[in-house]
Amino acid sequence: MQHIAIGERINSRKHKEIYELIRRHPLISKIDLLEQSQMTGSTLTRTLEELVGQGWLLEAGLGESTGGRRPILYQINPTAGYVFGLDISRMMSKLILCDLHMNRLDSSSWLMDATMTPAKLLDEIAVTVSSMLNKHAIAFDSVLGMGIGAVGPLDRLSGTILEPLYFQASGWRDVNVMVYLQEKLGFPIQLDNGANMAIIGESWSDRNRDYQHLLYVHLGVGIRSSMMSNGKVVYGAVDMEGSIGQMIIQTDGPRLGDHGNYGALETFASIHAIEQQAQSRLKQGRESSLRSQEVSPENINFTHLVQALQIQDPLTVEIFSQAATYFGIGLSNLLNILHPEKVILGGSLINCHPSFFHMATRVAIRNTYHYPTYQVVFSQGHLGEEALVTGAAISVINQLTEG
Known part of the structure; x- marks a missing residue:
């Protein structure tokens, strides 16, 4: 067809x-x-x-x-047409079906555990697409296409996910999701990194304000970012999604695992970074309510830390405050270079407690060179964790009027 x-x-x-x-x-x-x-x-x-x-x-x-x-x-x-949006992320992947008003007609999600290889996920997506269309009596030729936002780095022109970190299942290297799904489904597929799709979604949700220069930063397992200037997503010579995380904050600083720059922002402000900080300080003998979690220090994870933060455990508050401060410094560097009108912050670390967002943005503003002449709006966005999958669907509709 x-x-x-x-x-x-x-x-x-x-x-x-x-x-x-x-x-x-x-x-x-x-x-x-x-x-x-x-x-x-x-x-x-x-x-x-x-x-x-x-x-x-x-x-x-x-x-x-x-x-x-x-x-x-x-x-x-x-x-007049229908679109699919797909979010391929490290913890959960999600598919939505929408009409051209972005009314959500159906959705499905997959836990990205150790069994969820590329072949398994993409086959299940293809089956689910057919099931959704049959359920809503939508013909295949009424589908404009599918937008996919995925963890980078990736090659959006060829539609290939290159070398993403932290997937639990094997095989997530050099995966051409665009060709695979186009052969299965027969309609156009486009791939972009998750941060770019998220900023498209957030920009659309706030279209009445018509911000032309936006910065989006997602702070979770890693740091994912995107920029929009004059209403268009900014692209570089290579995929830029993880570039902010590699900004050097401390020249003689440590390295996160066996990749990336020494002293990079991601080493101080990411889920892995705060997990390592907590584990290290507990091994040093620091007192904390984390010791009542009935797990050894090396097994303390983000869920335990968020629970301890909610009860204001002093050690946990210290760790999160330090991460928020470093993140605010990185954010101020971006403000001094890019000068966006609005900054949208999302992800598990941003949303874990109001204090993280407020501390990070205060530090950023305090270190912004042109403040208070230059005023920037900070937001946690309108769409939250739905920004990526929503933006992926919107990116398909946007193509109707491009070119």
Whole structure:
């Protein structure tokens, strides 16, 4: 079955422009479109009629009168197509099916344990896609495509996950997920790193504010980041998702495991870093409620630490405060270089306790060179852990009006 390329489904530049304007509003009148598009009245009328006739738009009633006839309101047709979003992460992978209004029609998730090899996961995804489409009576050719956000590093052009760290199952090296799933499913698949997909999701959720320069940082097992400038994701010569974590904070500092830079930010501010700090200090004889967990110091993990943080165990508070301070220093370096309008912080470490977010952002602001002239908005985002999978689905819809 030959599937139509996403960017060719709406084939006129004028059609794409009007569709994108309408997509950014729940409802919009022809008068507002005339002002925003700078088209002539006759060109706009013809374009709207053609988009309605092709099924991309719906006439959605009449707006309030401003003295003349009540204006026709337009919205995109949610059932003109469907998209899948897929999040491939170290702990959990998730698939969602959405219409063009981003209404979630179905979802499924997989625990990424030691049995979840690439072949097993991708085969189960293909089966689940077919099951979801049958369940909702959606034809395969109504699917625009699937966006995938995955742990990097990766090659997004070839659709290959390269050498990710910390997967429990074997085989997660040089996995061409794009080719594998396109052969199984027959519709377009696109791959990008998880941070890039997350910033697309968060930007879309906050589209009424129209921030043009965004920074997204996900702080968990590692540090994942992305940047958006002039409303577009910034790409480098290689996959940049893990680059912030390799920023050197202390030139004579330690190294996390057997990879990365010595004294890198990830060595001081990541789940693995705080686990190692706790284990080391307990072995040194430090007192802590962690000793009541009935596990040996070398087996203390993030779950134990979060529980101890909730009861304000002094040692645990010290470890998290130190990590938040180092992370704030790294964040200030980024602010001094990139000057985003808004910074979105997510991930398990950011969300484990309000104090972590507040301490990290205070340190960042205090070390920002142009403060208070330069004002930045800090946020924990609107979508939380759903940002990645939501952004993956939105990235497919975005292609309708690109090119």
